[in-house]
Amino acid sequence: MNERLFKRSLNSLEAVFDFIEEILSRDGIAGKTALELQLAVEEVFANSVEHNSGSTGSIAIALEKRGEAVLIRILDYDVEDFDVSRPPNVDTRAPLEERRAGGLGLHLIHTLMDQVRYTHKNRISTITLVKYIK
């Protein structure tokens, strides 16, 4: 897999998007699929930055096309256990006054990706996103 390390900061997002675009373009993947993969990775990355501010480690992102799917693996070091593989309970039909921003990112990840896998071992979280190319 093609892997790169990114500084734990939202300012890294532009470089994250460029990395994803660069690797996907080698396989001719662009447009809607590329945007959806960038969005899912941003939600994971931003979640890591926000909830693991105590960690000073970089965040590693690896991706590759495997058959008819794109696999993305995001490794985060020295972090608490937070299982993103469980879809959140977000009511997208709730009236405006009951809407909260919390959980929306995770909801989008699960809506856009075909698989979301998660492990947490020795304070290292590994999130694997899989999207089938239609």
Added chain:
Amino acid sequence: MLRIEHNEQGILLLIGRFDASQEGTAMKAFNLVDHSTEVDCSQLEYISSAGIGVLIATQKRLMQKKEQLILKNLNPHIIEIFRYAGLDTIFSIK
């Protein structure tokens, strides 16, 4: 990178990518909106939950005064993301 501009008609233009790194700057700009305003999204390429959160917070604030944001000219990708997030039921989309 996201640019937020006003045109002569008072329409707010969102230009570029509305990701989490733009949330703080965008929130400041949207906090200045105090009446019903059209938001032209024809040049908005990308939006994540952070950007959606800014729009929801602004809509909540405006709705308390019976005002609202009116979103227009969204590209098909953005429309789909808005639908997944359930924004189509709380915004007027043209």
